[in-house]
Amino acid sequence: MNRYLLGIDIGGTKVEAAIARTNNVAPGRGEPARQVLGRATVLTANEGGRAVLDSVEQAIAGALADGQIDREAVSAAGVGVPGQVDTGQGIVRLAVNLNLNSFPLGQELARSLGGIPVRLENDVRLAAIGLYEALTSGPAAEPIRHLAYLSIGTGVAVGVVLNGVLYRGAGGMAGEIGHIIVEPDGALCPCGLRGCLETVASGPAIARQAAALPGLTGDLGPQPDAAGVYAAARQGHPQASQLVQRVSGHLARAIHWVAMAYDVERIILGGGVAAAGDAFWSPIAAELQQLREMSTLAHQMLPEERVTTLRHMRGVPEPFNPGVWGALALADQP
Amino acid sequence: MNRYLLGIDIGGTKVEAAIARTNNVAPGRGEPARQVLGRATVLTANEGGRAVLDSVEQAIAGALADGQIDREAVSAAGVGVPGQVDTGQGIVRLAVNLNLNSFPLGQELARSLGGIPVRLENDVRLAAIGLYEALTSGPAAEPIRHLAYLSIGTGVAVGVVLNGVLYRGAGGMAGEIGHIIVEPDGALCPCGLRGCLETVASGPAIARQAAALPGLTGDLGPQPDAAGVYAAARQGHPQASQLVQRVSGHLARAIHWVAMAYDVERIILGGGVAAAGDAFWSPIAAELQQLREMSTLAHQMLPEERVTTLRHMRGVPEPFNPGVWGALALADQP
Numbered sequence: 001m002n003r004y005l006l007g008i009d010i011g012g013t014k015v016e017a018a019i020a021r022t023n024n025v026a027p028g029r030g031e032p033a034r035q036v037l038g039r040a041t042v043l044t045a046n047e048g049g050r051a052v053l054d055s056v057e058q059a060i061a062g063a064l065a066d067g068q069i070d071r072e073a074v075s076a077a078g079v080g081v082p083g084q085v086d087t088g089q090g091i092v093r094l095a096v097n098l099n100l101n102s103f104p105l106g107q108e109l110a111r112s113l114g115g116i117p118v119r120l121e122n123d124v125r126l127a128a129i130g131l132y133e134a135l136t137s138g139p140a141a142e143p144i145r146h147l148a149y150l151s152i153g154t155g156v157a158v159g160v161v162l163n164g165v166l167y168r169g170a171g172g173m174a175g176e177i178g179h180i181i182v183e184p185d186g187a188l189c190p191c192g193l194r195g196c197l198e199t200v201a202s203g204p205a206i207a208r209q210a211a212a213l214p215g216l217t218g219d220l221g222p223q224p225d226a227a228g229v230y231a232a233a234r235q236g237h238p239q240a241s242q243l244v245q246r247v248s249g250h251l252a253r254a255i256h257w258v259a260m261a262y263d264v265e266r267i268i269l270g271g272g273v274a275a276a277g278d279a280f281w282s283p284i285a286a287e288l289q290q291l292r293e294m295s296t297l298a299h300q301m302l303p304e305e306r307v308t309t310l311r312h313m314r315g316v317p318e319p320f321n322p323g324v325w326g327a328l329a330l331a332d333q334p
Numbered sequence: 335m336n337r338y339l340l341g342i343d344i345g346g347t348k349v350e351a352a353i354a355r356t357n358n359v360a361p362g363r364g365e366p367a368r369q370v371l372g373r374a375t376v377l378t379a380n381e382g383g384r385a386v387l388d389s390v391e392q393a394i395a396g397a398l399a400d401g402q403i404d405r406e407a408v409s410a411a412g413v414g415v416p417g418q419v420d421t422g423q424g425i426v427r428l429a430v431n432l433n434l435n436s437f438p439l440g441q442e443l444a445r446s447l448g449g450i451p452v453r454l455e456n457d458v459r460l461a462a463i464g465l466y467e468a469l470t471s472g473p474a475a476e477p478i479r480h481l482a483y484l485s486i487g488t489g490v491a492v493g494v495v496l497n498g499v500l501y502r503g504a505g506g507m508a509g510e511i512g513h514i515i516v517e518p519d520g521a522l523c524p525c526g527l528r529g530c531l532e533t534v535a536s537g538p539a540i541a542r543q544a545a546a547l548p549g550l551t552g553d554l555g556p557q558p559d560a561a562g563v564y565a566a567a568r569q570g571h572p573q574a575s576q577l578v579q580r581v582s583g584h585l586a587r588a589i590h591w592v593a594m595a596y597d598v599e600r601i602i603l604g605g606g607v608a609a610a611g612d613a614f615w616s617p618i619a620a621e622l623q624q625l626r627e628m629s630t631l632a633h634q635m636l637p638e639e640r641v642t643t644l645r646h647m648r649g650v651p652e653p654f655n656p657g658v659w660g661a662l663a664l665a666d667q668p
Contacts, residue, residue: 169597192629263503295526
């Protein structure tokens with residue numbers, strides 16, 4: 001019997017939904033676990049609970065129409081949220097970019113979907129699940145057991161799959177490495193500490209640092225964003241290059257920490273800042289190469305094939321949003 | 335039917351062995367998993383494989399005599415080694431302090447013990463297993479699932495129990511955080527990188543830093559060790575206090591990283607440097623308290639009861655060497 005599943009990824013700017021059929025195959029058999037039949041993307045109305053819910057409903061309706069599947073045929077849904085989630089209760093505790101605070105998104109969606117199970121999870125963690133499933137299923141399946149997805153965007157965090165399953169930690173905070181201290185006397189972080197990784201390497205932090213450089217604001221305007229900084233650095237702008245160098249050094253060290261902490265077989269970089277592509281990745285790759293040349297241990301822990309970005313990786317289905325993939329996997333859990 | 339198990343912890347200076355009887359109780363029943371019947375400690379002859387093996391044999395003979403158990407009654411053994419271990423093959427890959435390099439310690443011991451299973455593991459990881467088992471069994475059992483043991487001695491590393499089981503990572507290197515970079519332009523580490531945590535906070539690193547301070551060498555002699563530095567700081571020696579302050583800041587941030595990376599319910603500090611007791615712990619506790627006061631998130635992730643040292647913790651059996659405990663647990667695995 002076929003089961004139809006909904007996977008939804010709620011981002012700060014868009015909501016993406018997919019409807020899929022499970023293939024009822026055992027994992028590791030070299031076949032994809034499920035087949036996507038329909039997709040839809042809508043802009044996120046991020047003015048609080050009701051507005052977000054409306055966007056999600058629109059995306060669901062679009063995906064169902066695209067796949068020609070009846071709403072009544074859906075047996076479960078998984079939802080990725082950019083923020084802190086109470087997975088047991090189906091409540092979004094805090095999602096700043098969606099203006100959600102203790103909103104029972106899971107319960108509301110379950111009601112509108114006729115009482116089927118609706119599971120929520122943090123979007124970075126879902127992407128880790130999605131990447132793991134994509135890499136370990138299908139004809140090109142790799143025999144990996146451990147993976148980290150490092151998201152660099154509005155925030156910085158890592159989602160980890162260890163021994164084949166998502167690791168959340170005691171309070172669901174495992175991998176919130178945006179708040180490890182990298183510059184003890186650095187900039188004040190919204191979390192209250194000084195010099196957290198997010199105060200250096202997140203999108204807003206890159207923009208803030210750029211705004212303080214007259215040479216950059218002169219060329220890029222008074223409010224340069226991270227993408228603008230990376231583009232300028234790519235074209236040889238000296239101040240932009242210096243800033244990108246600084247950010248890349250911190251990110252390379254963060255990648256090295258992730259390798260030492262979790263000893264995973266794959267570290268994949270994604271998120272809004274990583275979307276700058278080669279301009280983002282090349283300076284990090286150069287920093288990592290330097291660590292490898294300095295240290296046999298660093299080379300052992302960070303071989304070239306172990307680290308990549310979403311944009312540069314191979315072996316995933318097209319079109320591929322790991323958040324949606326992870327949301328489908330979450331919906332598919334027994 | 336009773337089973338007798340051997341647990342052995344090989345340290346750079348001494349080998350400790352224990353013989354125990356399994357109680358054949360299900361875990362989590364509020365009863366200790368096994369009962370120690372005999373113990374022995376001998377000095378480590380650390381001049382390579384044959385010498386180390388002799389020390390281990392002596393410790394085993396001592397424990398068996400102490401417990402009045404026949405060698406033939408032993409059904410399995412677990413062994414903790416201060417270094418890199420190939421757990422599958424029973425080989426010590428590299429244990430610098432024992433002068434071992436690719437030595438088949440597991441096979442040799444299995445032979446001398448009549449062919450019973452002998453399992454090797456890194457000593458820091460075994461201590462994590464031992465602490466986890468001690469805290470989650472017995473009448474005062476705590477319902478924890480995740481624990482980190484941070485060892486600060488000749489090296490710095492963390493052993494983690496996640497979801498109730500030891501996490502080793504893809505290559506058995508998970509938690510080797512002594513080699514995360516904390517000072518990008520810092521001292522050269524034997525691993526080849528600059529400014530690894532071990533170049534600041536390990537026992538030899540504290541000694542090296544102290545040796546470069548004329549005010550300290552004048553008072554402590556030309557080769558001050560970490561224990562001497564901590565004792566001098568405790569007595570108000572200004573240069574020693576400054577050095578301890580620096581080390582404690584780095585260790586507090588490392589503890590914070592461990593909390594953010596793994597989100598564990600307990601972080602326990604041990605190892606030779608931590609043996610300095612209050613002189614070691616008080617300045618770290620003060621640094622952690624400062625982080626809590628700055629940040630709600632830091633407070634949430636590092637509540638006071640979450641972090642302690644082996645010397646300060648409650649709820650463990652006496653006398654308690656978590657390495658031996660973990661070695662017994664390893665021997666007890668099916």
